[in-house]
Amino acid sequence: MSLMLQIASSTPAKALIHLNGLLLSPSVSGSLLCAFIFATEEKKLQLLKALHAPPSVNLEVVKRGLQMLLGLSVVRYINSTLSSIALNSWRLTKPGNWKWDREIAVITGGCSGIGKCTVERLAKRGVRVAIFDIQEAPESFQNNARIRFFKCDITDGDSVAQAADRVREHFGEPSILINNAGITKPFTIMDMPMEVITKVFQVNCFAHWTTVQEFLPHMMRLNKGHVVTVASLAGHASIAKAADYCASKSAAIAFHEVLGAELRSFHGADGVMTSVVNPNFVRTPFLDSIEGLKEVQDQIPMLTPEQVADCIAAQIFSRTAGEVNVPSHMGYITGFRGWPHWIQIFARDSMGKAAASIK
Structure with a gap:
């Protein structure tokens, strides 16, 4: 290490x-x-x-x-x-028109990892949750009336539109959107196939446009809603052998920032909240499947999906917009690009050596 x-x-x-x-x-x-x-x-x-x-x-x-x-x-x-x-658009009070047993949430990538844990926490508070995923729903969700799985390829606009129509038919119009799905492939920049780069950006970034364009109009009409972007601290501090992930998460963070600005400045919908969640390394089944990463995980303090899901749910139930860094004491990473270059280079090179074992 x-x-x-x-x-x-x-x-x-x-x-x-x-x-x-x-x-x-x-x-x-x-x-x-x-x-x-x-x-x-x-x-x-x-x-x-x-x-x-x-x-x-x-x-x-x-x-x-x-x-x-x-x-x-x-x-x-x-x-x-x-x-x-x-x-929170300079509001000093929280909006009071949220009744959790009447709210509907859509979450992408909700069948495993952070997404699955977030679904469980929302449903426990009475929120009806629609899952968009290409994985099958876990058994624990199948008999829960508050959870509905919609098989959906979020990289396909038509698939998202069809799933959205089914959500409206079954539940109604969502007031909460959680763009959670994320993937990565451990290639160096020179070795990464273009189709992999395209897929990573489609899931980690482009899908945010598709889901927001689908569900935001109703939120803007009511001036009520919450869009949560699950990004990463890696979107602020780039890591060797993860250019695809870091770049797509940086783009997701920029998307979140601009969305908030446009809701306030262009649409007059300051009641629609936007939050971004930046986890550090998270131990998920997806990362466990990557060869060589287990050795790195054993040496780096890893978050659990439950820890991140707790923060996502807490942010939603707080009825406030915000930036949530997980763990909170690592929020200083968000200013990484403003650090002196010699510190940035030392940190990137150090992480690069650790990433060399990942295949």
């Missing part, structure tokens, strides 16, 4: 990431500052001694450090709050 992966997956690194998030909470940093200010001087000196602080660190330095920490945490909180409000 590469040095970068070893560092990122080490227990101290993960502990530092979680500690950083904790300290940048205004309630925590504020409490620490108040406790330090109101503590007796004797207690403060005992604390410095217990921390083995060097002589140059005096009580005033600690106080200023805690003040800076509180300032940073407040700025971080304000930034997060403003981002959330902006993503």
